[in-house]
Amino acid sequence: MSAPQSPPSEWQYVAAAYLVVFVAVLAWIAIIGAKLQRLQRQLAELVRRAADRG
C-alpha cells in the first residue's frame, strides 16, 4: 500500500520554474562547449593538412 501523496507546495513550483531556466542555460553551455571542441578538432586537422602541403 502506497502512502498518499500531498500536492506540491508553492515553493516547489517556484523552485521548478527557476530550475527550468537554470538547466536550459547549463544545457546551452554544454552544447556550445561540445561545438567548440568539434571546431578545435577540425581546425587542428586543417592546420596539419596545411603543414603537410609545406
Next chain:
Amino acid sequence: MAVVSRTLAQNRVAAVGLLATVLLGSAVALIFFYAPTDPDQGFSQRIFYFHVPVALTAYACFGWGAWKALRVLWKRDEAADLESYVAIHQGVIFGALTLLTGSIWAKASWGVWWTWSENQLVLFLVLFLFYCAYFMLRFSVEPGPSRANMSAVYALFGVVLIPISFLAIRLSQKFIHPVVFTLHGPQMAGSQFFTFCVSLAGMLALFATLYAVELAGKRADADIRELRALLS
C-alpha cells in the same frame, strides 16, 4: 585587477557575459531576500520575476531578428541573414522557457498547466510555433540569396504577432492572466519593480551573450568550411 579589466575591454562578449552573471545573480538574491511576498498570489508570484523578463527577452530576440531580416531585404546585407537566424534561434529558446515557466506558474496559481480560453497564452503559443516553422522553411531551401530572402520575409511577418500577443490581455474582456503593466504604470511596489528591472536587464544581457557566442561559433564553422574547401 588591471589584467581582468584589460581582458574585458578587449573581449566584449566576456564583459557582457560577466554582466549577465552579476545581474542574474543579483536578481535571484533580490527575488528571494528583498522583494516582498505578494498579498494576492503569495510565494508563487516570485515566478513573475523570471517569467516576464524571459517573455520580454523572447520578444526582443524576435524583434532583433526581424530588424536584421529587414537589413537583408533593404540593404542586401549578407551577414545580417546569419544574425537574423541566430536571433530567432535564441527567441525560440526564450519562448520555450516562457511557455514552461508560465505553465508552472499557471499550475501554482490557477491549478491548471494550460488553458485555451486565455488569448495571451494562445497567442504566445502561436508566435512560438510560427518561429519554430521558420527553421523548417530555412532548412528546406538550399543556402544562398533565395534562402536569405525567404527567411527574411518570414521573419518580418512573424514580428507582426508581437504587438498582438503583447496587447492581447489588455484588449481581452475576460481574463485570469494578471495585467501588471497598464497605462497608469506598473501595478506593483517599488521594491518589486526594481527587482523586476534587474531581472529584465540580466535576461537581456544573457541574450546578448548567447547571441554573440552562437554567432561567433557559426562564423567560425563557416570559415573552417571555406578553409577546408581551399585546402582540398
